[in-house]
Each structure stands twice: as structure tokens, then as C-alpha cells.
Amino acid sequence: MGLSDIAEGIEVRDRQRDRGVPTVDATRGDLTARLDEHSTVLPCTPEAAAVVLETYAAGTSVGDCAREAGIAPMTAAKLLHRCGIGGVSPLAPTARKIVRDWLNGDLPRSEAVDLVGADEADFALATYVETHDAVPELTDAVAGVLEPESSATVAKRDALAETMSSVDDLR
Numbered sequence: 822m823g824l825s826d827i828a829e830g831i832e833v834r835d836r837q838r839d840r841g842v843p844t845v846d847a848t849r850g851d852l853t854a855r856l857d858e859h860s861t862v863l864p865c866t867p868e869a870a871a872v873v874l875e876t877y878a879a880g881t882s883v884g885d886c887a888r889e890a891g892i893a894p895m896t897a898a899k900l901l902h903r904c905g906i907g908g909v910s911p912l913a914p915t916a917r918k919i920v921r922d923w924l925n926g927d928l929p930r931s932e933a934v935d936l937v938g939a940d941e942a943d944f945a946l947a948t949y950v951e952t953h954d955a956v957p958e959l960t961d962a963v964a965g966v967l968e969p970e971s972s973a974t975v976a977k978r979d980a981l982a983e984t985m986s987s988v989d990d991l992r
Contacts, residue, residue: 855962862956864899865892873897874904874966883909895946902950905960910950911943920947 856867863870872890887897902909916937923933
């Protein structure tokens with residue numbers, strides 16, 4: 822392949838297109854407003870979902886997040902799963918495989934429940950997780966909310982703390 826083959830289709834213009842001033846908005850608006858756009862796939866209201874997501878990101882347990890939002894813990898777990906949070910299933914990988922075998926019709930439900938050794942609520946949540954995928958649009962909508970700062974970022978900020986100014990320094 823020669824240069825003429827590589828350059829085939831390239832056009833030379835006298836002027837560039839004016840594309841305007843690029844802007845970046847890192848805030849992406851209110852979490853409730855972002856979730857409201859996807860309310861049809863949420864297992865609860867966008868307001869309750871925002872409370873669950875924000876309290877979960879702060880390190881609160883799923884049960885406590887649900888109480889804070891005024892919803893059932895099962896609903897909070899479903900929400901977290903739909904938003905792409907891993908580890909919501911209460912079952913170990915082998916038990917999840919048994920649930921998948923039941924869903925595929927390879928086992929009767931009673932045998933699957935016995936083999937898994939979980940209570941009905943855990944079995945129901947594991948079934949939900951196996952039958953519902955995370956929603957990519959929800960995952961994108963909550964990006965940044967659930968990502969804690971890395972320890973490297975915190976360590977770097979602490980090491981450079983003396984070099985940074987604050988609002989009080991501007992007075």
C-alpha cells in the first residue's frame with residue numbers, strides 16, 4: 822500500500838468549519854432528574870432511587886439505604902442491580918448456577934430451593950438478578966455517584982494539601 826492509497830478520499834479545504842466553543846459540564850445535573858428520564862425501568866420512584874444510590878455510595882448497607890428511602894430492602898437491591906452494581910445477589914456462584922439450572926428447566930423449583938439452602942427472599946432476589954440485566958442507560962445515568970475516590974487520589978491530595986489554596990485564602 823502506497824501513500825496514494827492511504828491518501829485516497831482525503832479532501833483539502835480552504836476554511837475550517839466553525840464548530841463553536843466546546844463546553845464541558847461535569848455536574849451532569851441533578852441525580853433525581855437523570856433518573857427521572859429512566860423511570861420506566863426503575864423498581865421505585867426516581868426520588869427514592871436517588872436516596873438509595875447516594876446513601877449506598879456513602880458506604881451504607883442495602884437495608885439501611887432502603888429504610889432511608891422508605892422502600893423495601895428487596896426493591897433497593899433490585900435498583901442497585903439494575904444500575905450495574907455487582908455483588909447484589911445473596912447467593913454464591915455455585916448456588917447461582919443452581920438457580921440458572923432451575924430457570925432453564927433442568928431442576929424443579931423445590932429441589933433448587935433445597936440445594937441452594939437459602940430462604941425464599943434470597944432465592945427470589947437471586948432469581949431477579951439472574952433474569953434481569955443491568956440497564957446501560959441507568960449505569961450511565963449514575964456514573965460518578967457510585968465510584969468512590971481511589972485511595973491513590975486521596976493520598977495524593979493529602980500529600981499536596983499544603984500547596985493547595987482554599988476559598989478562605991482569597992480574602
